[in-house]
Amino acid sequence: MLHSRYNLNQFEKPKLTETNEGFLQIKGNILKADSFMEYMDKEGVLREKIPKDILFSEETKNSFLHKKVTLEHPEKNGKLTMINSENVSEFGKGTIIEIFENQDCLGATLQIEDKETVDFIKQRYENGENIELSAGYMAETENIKDNQYIQKDIIANHVAILSGKGRAGSDVKLIYNYLDYEEEKMKLKFNGKELTPEELLVEAINLQKENGEFKEKYNALETEKETLAAEKTTLETEKKELTTKYGELETKYNSLLTEIENKEIISKAKEVLNSIDEKEAVEKIMEKVIKEVNPKFNAKENAKVEDLKEMFNFSVETLSEMNKETKASEKGKFNESEAGLTLKIDNSYFSKKRNGGN
Incomplete structure (x- = not known):
């Protein structure tokens, strides 16, 4: 199932280029490879990362190219949403015109075409304030262990410029269902019931817990099976040893019996010969x-x-x-x-x- 994802990336002294049309072009990193990002959820923290081969794949890079730039993430009824044909005129402030690899980050050249957004970026730049980017995209997730996942099959939607205070010391963070950055809830069917993503997550966590308990019981039974198999092998060895000893004793017994019978025969023969x-x-x-x-x-x-x-x-x-x-x-x-x-x-x-x- 695809999940909505939003991340934060902080510019460090970005170079601003102004075009003849008054547009502003800035370069920055929008996603980082193999770096765990935290998603806050009602049930706790999920840690997710994007493998380098997925982040730098042509599919991911082409997915971000020509997507819209926004000032803040689009919202609907107080909840984060994605850019679409119904809200692009309201939230679209520019375009991603270039995607490139920058060491372990995926970089982008953003062309800001909205006058208010251009002025906002210039003011923050002149005041020496941080400028934050947040990529909005959809992704499949795959569990690798415990609460750790990888993101794959990334479908880009937009990159937002955030007007909030900068978060020093972080170059990529993720926000998911946290404070006012709450994803619009959709209904999903699971086992015949309609669930929100959060409720589905609870179901998944419970299933994961049950699966863990099942694995523990299974491993215990496997250990017991191995112990019983070892005991069986030991008993079979003892049985063979006892069978051999019994055969030896039976041979000695028969030999002794034959000796006694022979002595009786000789004794009887002596009486008549x-x-x-x-x-x-x-x-x-x-x-x-x-x-x-x-x-x-x-x-x-x-x-x-x-x-x-x-x-x-x-x-x-x-x-x-x-x-x-x-x-x-x-x-x-x-x-x-x-x-x-x-x-x-x-x-x-x-x-x-x-x-x-x-």
Whole structure:
């Protein structure tokens, strides 16, 4: 949205040139680049500046060229306004005939064509009094941070010569809605409501405040999110470490369990065999015990260790029921007749066991 803007600029010993027509030509700075200007508003102070590239752009310079010069800013109903076709005959006192760059300022040559205004400037000049200029223009504003803004898309309207007392020590100042320099209020629509620029500014400030609070909450949530993410990473690392430790403990447990079972197997084998080699593989020891009951047993056809253990336990129970004398006698008979007490535990037994049969 375009905003009306008025600034102050003080001449320092200006050079006056009088034309054959009685016009007065004076040079002065009308705007300064990259210098914050203060706008007084009901809600506080807004600080605005014009970037150098915008101030010295051809669009801005051409916008001021040939605009009117006024004595004081035009007013309507006690409020500042801009020059237009309805009031130019009343307020127009001259013309801007040249625009130029002067270090960090935008300068202008003003041609004063109104007799009273020419006399006013001459009198102030002769008395050594300050002469102030105030540019009137429209501009878009863009927030850069807090209460600081930049002005852009400048549309010039006029440059006023002010009759008030000079303000020593300032070369550019801005007045906005301050004392008797009050901009004519226009109605603007926002969220379905008609608001004055001041009311709209209040809305903007409130929204900015809410936005700031939202940003604080958002940043707090982002911080909490990062903290939780870090905690998650830590927990996942701890989980991996515990999983590894659990795997190691499970391996040790299974190894210990196997060792205990092997010792039990060796102990049982010792009870039914005359002698065993404890360094021999447990499977071989179990096979020897089984063959005591079934000499034709072929362990190579057995894929499952559990089946071997089951046959081993069965064979140990069977052999334990025989005393040594009966065992020796019956064993000889079995070998001669391949019958007798030889138990019908053959390789098919284990196939049935593996397949869930009887």
